[in-house]
Amino acid sequence: MAGNALAEDALRQIAGPTLNDAEFAFLREFVYRHCGIALGEQKRQLVQGRLQRRLRALGLKDFSAYCALLQQDPEAELGELASAISTNVTAFFREAHHFELLERELLPRWLEHKQRTGERLRLWSAGCATGEEPYSLAMVLIEALERTGSTVDAKILATDLSPQALATARAGVYPLERLAGVSEERRRRWFLRGEGANEGYASVHPKLRERVSILPLNLLHEWPMQGPFDAIFCRNVVIYFDQPTKRRLFERFCALLPVGGYLFLGHSESLHGLSEAFELVGRTVYRKRG
Template structure:
């Protein structure tokens, strides 16, 4: 395979690309095939410029010296953080119509916590959409006394920074209904013209933390539901199997796992049963 070049830029040699492939798989669980070589070249070239590095070999040396310092940035570069509010709306329909009312009633009666995990939350649209329907369900069912929280995690520091700000361009709000938009999004003016911020009540429901899904997890659960949508598309089969085994350990019998539209547990995990479109329930 010849070296890939960018006009006026450094060259990504075979040895550097092979190092990056192994590093990314070991630390992120992401498999980079040979067909991703040009994508890696182009995206990492921008990262080199940001760091003031002249060669890809220098970047590889940085990763060798201090893997953790650059891991999140590298993950951001090689993955695509595509998300939106109320993406795959049938998941939210199930929450509103069936799951949240039942959970809130059970938690109120038994004095238990309600916990939802948005794993791979990207820039925050998913957990904030979950917070909208959760806040409204708490109000509708008189469950203000229930300890209800959403954990949102991601590896990318840039994505997490956006999620923590909770400020989005108006053209990113397309998935939000007019009613939800009026209630939960605060439109900016002046220097914030063209932007909208999530309501403070949503921030109270969402805890945003960095997390590498391949590393140790500080939380012990249990979670009532885990959303891991459009995340495992980057993983190979063994990595998926390990990840879903760990998810199962944090879910009680009857707990729910929500996947992305192109993802499936078929041939990967026997811990869950399919009960709807990309909706799985942990077996009892």
């Protein structure tokens, strides 16, 4: 019997600690309150598996210790927790029709108007993940500025909760295979190919970095920026939220957009039944009503 007990203990050490009912209930409530992410019972194994890596990184022996850490200092671990339980899937020029609309219609109109009025142009990538979205926006923006000869003050704010994602975005260095959605012409102009130890990687051009401010932000907490933004990109983010959280978030986005401002959502997201403040004007493209 002693041998069986030792064998079971060894297996537990290999597999990692398990998440009991009370610990999972605590984590569900904590994640919902601080991140707006609703975790169903079916996510239990996923949460356990992903957070076992955090336990190892922190040198914690079990989930009880991890829950105690969260209670002691919620903010210190919040970004790592959110990053562990969510999936940052992104790509350069993902959902290309959004960038085509910007390039073809919106940016020329905005830049012409703001050149006359002296207003600034601001875009917000809310949930920028590892940076592909804001850098894609920067390429389109700079090219539009050059085509029109505009001197408008134009910048992009990029925010995310995940420390790892933000670190990648700030570094702006990507494996060459991540540039699959970038045209050859843009690859040559906007990326610097690595050599030697950096072979197989490319870094974004300094001109793109100059247009993008990358900052940590929890969408459920207070926002330091006042706006207004001409457009907000919040794509493939609210899929994790329940209906009340989505409704509150869209109300807050609305407050930072002028009449006629644009909200871009992900391909599986919609404002249907959540906000009357916007009208659908394209594929997951919404405009603030007057």
